[in-house]
Amino acid sequence: MTTTTEFSTLSWGQVDLNKVPEINTPLPGPKSVAYHDRCTEYFKGLSGQVKLFPVTFTKGEGCVLQDADGNQYIDFSSGIYVTTLGHCHPKISEAIAQHAKTLMNAHDFTTPIKTALCEKLAExxxxxxxxxxxxxxGTTAVEAGLRVLRAASNKNEIISCFYxxxxxxxxxxxxxxIRSSVYGSVRAPGMHMVPRPDVYRPIWVDENGTIDTDAYIRFYDEYINKGTVHDVAGFCLEPIQGWGGTVMPPDDFFPKLRQYCDDKGLLLMIDEVxxxxxxxGKWLCMEHWDVTPDIVTIGKGFGNGFPxxxxxxxxxxxESFEAISASSSYGGNPMACAAALASTEVIEEENLLEHAMHLGDIANKRMERMLNEHNIVGDVRAKGCLMGIELVKDKSTKEPFxxxxxxxxxxxxxxxxxxxPAGHILRMSPPIVMDDDTLLKGLDIIDEAIGETAQELGY
Structure with missing residues (x-):
């Protein structure tokens, strides 16, 4: 690996914007291209973002990434929502290294670090x-959560939402x-999908033109009565849709869905991977709406990059875990538990829940300017460091661009x-350790790119 440039971070999460971004070659650079060509001779099934911009990364520290040619980037991805606390946080790296040198795996036997993590989670x-x-x-956790959902309810059908x-x-x-020929054209038996409220693209609105969340709940009730075999275990939903484009629910949706589930004897599983x-800006996103699910999956930033x-x-x-053969070969190994516990302690020690909310407030204000200044920006949204910008051909028709x-x-x-990238919706997930100026610099870069794109396309 070639690493020619020393990192320019000032302190953890803070970036010297006089030195970063630093782009010294055409992108992707020649060394990036060489590595990529060698790797992809064998490695297949790349994500859309790599296909659009095939750079080869060699280092990461804090909120900065470096490629094989020494170019440095502000990281607005966090490894696809994973390195929430920045790259290679010293406390987390040391915790993993310590357990990599003492005990790497003991199947599902008890270890002191697993015990400490369980106690911290309960806290x-x-x-x-x-x-x-x-x-x-995340997928493995979701599958286990679905098995728990069925075991706890002694029912089989499960309902999720479009996108x-x-x-x-x-x-x-x-x-x-997701559509894939691998899975055929039929969903697994008992799996159902229904629409969920999207404030920007509502299906049902009230007499004032405001999204009508009650209409969605009424539809769920009708669908369960007419579209299922009356063996519904419960719902499994994302709190905010990530792959779908950082789609935020209206604030009254989850409280109403929680109440509906309670009234009907259904369980509520939330996929918070x-x-x-x-x-x-919360341990669980559902805390924004004061809703506690029956089952929840946690992942990605949980170990700040460690799986x-x-x-x-x-x-x-x-106790439903006892009924589902819940253990796994790698789950809960000492390195993993150390990464998760250290990540949790860093969030507490550095007051990062509050800081993530602060960054979200800054982002919303800056993106509102983009909404007002660009004809192709239809909607902007942020909750903490989960952000999105929706591009449209026309603000009145909202046609995706x-x-x-x-x-x-x-x-x-x-x-x-x-x-x-996410089609017409730009997704952003900067590390929650990022400083204000670096966040604003990243948003300025996006603003500039939107302006150039609109001009080239005649908008």
């Missing part, structure tokens, strides 16, 4: 979420929008911003 999670099992990927994303195994795909552990995820369940359902989305993504990347 910080809301309500009575105090039953845990650990896994090594939700829950993973890439058959059960999780069947509750999401993407949105949890500080990303939105560790969690299924947490409420007190009265935690996918061509513009790809152009803005590539232009901003070429200016030194590493981030996430």
């Amino acid at each position: 910080v999670l809301p309500g009575d979420l105090n039953g845990f099992q650990f896994y090594d990927s 939700d994303y829950h993973g890439k195994s058959y059960g999780s795909v069947s509750l999401g929008h 993407l949105a949890s552990w500080g990303r939105t 560790v995820t969690c299924v947490a369940v409420s007190e009265k359902y935690k 996918n061509e513009a989305g790809a152009m803005v993504y590539k232009k901003a990347f070429a200016k030194g911003l590493a981030w996430i």
Whole structure:
């Protein structure tokens, strides 16, 4: 690996904007291209973002990424929502290294570090979420959560929502929008999907033109009565849709859905693999609406890059783990538990929940300017460090502008911003340790890329 440039971070999460971004070659640079060509001779199935901008990264520190040619980027991706606390946080790296030198795996036997993590989770999670099992990927956690949902309810049918994303195994795909010939043309039996409220693109509105969340709940009730075989275990939803484009629910939706589930004897499972552990300024995103799910999946930023995820369940359902063969080969290994515990302690010690909310407030204000100044920006939203900008061809028709989305993504990347594409919706997930000026610099780069794109496309 070639690493020619020393990092220019001032302190953890703070960036010297006189030195970063630093782009010294055409992008992707020649060394990036050489590595990429060698790797992809064998490695297939790349994500859309890599296909759009195939750089080769060699180092990460704090909020800065460096490629094989020594170019430095502001990180607005966090490794696709994963390195929430920045790259290679010293406390987390040291915790992993310590356990890598002492005990790397003991299957699901008890270890002191696993015990400490369980006690910390019971302390910080809301309500009575105090039953845990650990896994090594978000999809695996979702599949386990679905098994718990069925075991706890003794029912089989599960309902999710349009454009939700829950993973890439058959059960999780069947509750999401992903299409793949691998899974055939039929969802897994008992999996249902219904529309969810999208404030920017509502299906049902009231007499004042405001989104009508009650109409969505009424539809769910009608669908369960007419579209299922009356064997519904419960709902499995994302709190904020990530893959779908950082789609925020109206504030009254989840409280009403929680009440509906309680009234009908249904369980509520929330997939927080993407949105949890500080990303939105709370341990769980659902805390923004004072709603505690019966089952919740936690991941991505949970170990700040180390593969560790969690299924947490409420007190009265935690014995359901005993019925589902819950253990796994890698889940809860000492390195994973050390990464998760250290990440949790960093969030507490550095007051990062509050800081994430602060960054979200700054982002909303800055993106509102983009909304007012650009004809192709239809909507902007942020909750903590989970942010999105929706590009449209016309603000009145809200027609998605996918061509513009790809152009803005590539232009901003070429200016030194590493981030996430999603068709016509630009997704941003900067580390929650980022300083204000670096956040604003990243948003300025996006603003500039939107302006250039609009001009080139005649808007």
